[in-house]
Amino acid sequence: MKVGIIGATGYGGVELYRILSNHPHVEECILYSSSEMDVPYSNSFPHLHQLSNHILRDINVEEIKRDIQFLFLATPPGVSRDLTPKFQGSNVRIIDLSGDLRLKDRLAYEQWYKRPCVSDDILEHAVYGLSELHKEEIMNADILANPGCFPTATILGLAPVVQNKIIDVKSIIVDAKTGVSGAGRNASQAFHYPEVNDNVKIYKVHEHQHIPEVEQALHSLNEAVGAISFSTHLIPMTRGIMATIYASVEDSYTTEKLLDLYKSYYAESPFVRIREQDVFPSTKEVYGSNFCDIGVKLDERTGRITIVSVIDNLMKGAAGQAVQNFNLMNGYEETTGLYFAPIYP
Numbered sequence: 344m345k346v347g348i349i350g351a352t353g354y355g356g357v358e359l360y361r362i363l364s365n366h367p368h369v370e371e372c373i374l375y376s377s378s379e380m381d382v383p384y385s386n387s388f389p390h391l392h393q394l395s396n397h398i399l400r401d402i403n404v405e406e407i408k409r410d411i412q413f414l415f416l417a418t419p420p421g422v423s424r425d426l427t428p429k430f431q432g433s434n435v436r437i438i439d440l441s442g443d444l445r446l447k448d449r450l451a452y453e454q455w456y457k458r459p460c461v462s463d464d465i466l467e468h469a470v471y472g473l474s475e476l477h478k479e480e481i482m483n484a485d486i487l488a489n490p491g492c493f494p495t496a497t498i499l500g501l502a503p504v505v506q507n508k509i510i511d512v513k514s515i516i517v518d519a520k521t522g523v524s525g526a527g528r529n530a531s532q533a534f535h536y537p538e539v540n541d542n543v544k545i546y547k548v549h550e551h552q553h554i555p556e557v558e559q560a561l562h563s564l565n566e567a568v569g570a571i572s573f574s575t576h577l578i579p580m581t582r583g584i585m586a587t588i589y590a591s592v593e594d595s596y597t598t599e600k601l602l603d604l605y606k607s608y609y610a611e612s613p614f615v616r617i618r619e620q621d622v623f624p625s626t627k628e629v630y631g632s633n634f635c636d637i638g639v640k641l642d643e644r645t646g647r648i649t650i651v652s653v654i655d656n657l658m659k660g661a662a663g664q665a666v667q668n669f670n671l672m673n674g675y676e677e678t679t680g681l682y683f684a685p686i687y688p
């Protein structure tokens with residue numbers, strides 16, 4: 344299979360390259376750039392010196408259609424709105440890492456992303472694909488909307504108790520933290536070292552573009568889900584997301600019963616690891632890997648559960664899940680090219 348990456352010079356793109364260049368079913372990986380062409384890829388990423396002899400190519404749609412069968416878009420919001428229609432009717436299947444194709448309600452997209460939405464036609468074709476929850480839809484997709492990083496951690500953390508109607512969905516509170524690579528490679532003042540180091544900042548309060556995505560996915564598991572409380576914090580680390588989630592639970596539940604439920608819900612999901620009682624995951628325990636690790640505990644005094652869900656934002660939160668979806672779309676084993684240990688320490 345010949346694949347292409349548009350946005351290869353970004354953090355999501357280079358993580359895709361790292362995985363796909365070692366993928367047994369990828370014969371060639373062609374890298375495209377909108378700002379640099381005919382220059383070695385390793386100029387952008389010196390850590391690939393002697394490992395990559397790729398030369399960045401211009402984004403020429405006709406050549407892309409001719410040269411590859413599968414395209415990853417690791418581009419900023421708004422770019423896939425323009426690019427995806429150009430591949431309609433071709434043999435190129437697409438996975439989009441941006442938020443452009445995730446929301447089924449175009450008005451919601453325009454409200455939260457503050458930019459025009461894709462055409463109805465593209466929106467109807469695009470399949471939202473959280474690998475663990477939407478396997479069948481993913482397998483048949485031609486245009487796949489890869490989930491966002493916070494939504495991946497949050498939805499995986501909540502799905503077992505939301506779908507099985509074990510919590511009061513009105514009581515859901517998500518308190519999430521992210522590393523700085525979540526903002527991409529082109530840093531602005533807010534992500535400058537002196538601003539981020541030795542600091543914790545809450546941002547996009549009640550306005551984060553991932554709120555409607557989480558609500559949309561949870562609502563599809565349980566129609567009672569409406570608006571949820573969701574906040575995001577920037578912390579001084581490179582990679583990682585921790586979503587700490589609180590919700591009121593039905594009386595009859597114990598921590599042991601909850602853990603059994605989580606383990607059976609994810610029994611067929613090789614990338615979701617449920618921790619034992621009283622053991623909570625930290626972001627370092629998934630660093631550089633495609634795992635989502637989850638810990639759960641009931642607070643018997645308050646009747647609320649605390650769910651801790653961690654991922655690497657560039658892996659399970661972006662490129663790793665995109666390759667997991669690529670595997671599902673092509674009928675390859677889900678773990679192909681992805682089942683490796685996190686980097687530790």
Ligand SMILES: NC(=O)C1=CN([C@@H]2O[C@H](COP(=O)(O)OP(=O)(O)OC[C@H]3O[C@@H](n4cnc5c(N)ncnc54)[C@H](OP(=O)(O)O)[C@@H]3O)[C@@H](O)[C@H]2O)C=CC1
Nearest residue numbers: 350352353354355376377378417418441525527528656661
């Ligand atoms: N970082 C993360 O943790 C996550 C990111 N995402 C999403 O994935 C996408 C990529 O994110 P990330 O890699 O972090 O971002 P980066 O800013 O690191 O990279 C984006 C890349 O897109 C390319 N690009 C910019 N403008 C255009 C354009 N008009 N046409 C084509 N290509 C363009 C640039 O490369 P060049 O100039 O060479 O074309 C750039 O390197 C974003 O939509 C982001 O929201 C999703 C989940 C997690």
Ligand SMILES: CC(=O)N[C@@H](CCC(=O)OP(=O)(O)O)C(=O)O
Nearest residue numbers: 441442491492521522523525526
């Ligand atoms: C640290 C940081 O700024 N993270 C970004 C991650 C969002 C992202 O990756 O964007 P989409 O999923 O919407 O494409 C944010 O919180 O907006």
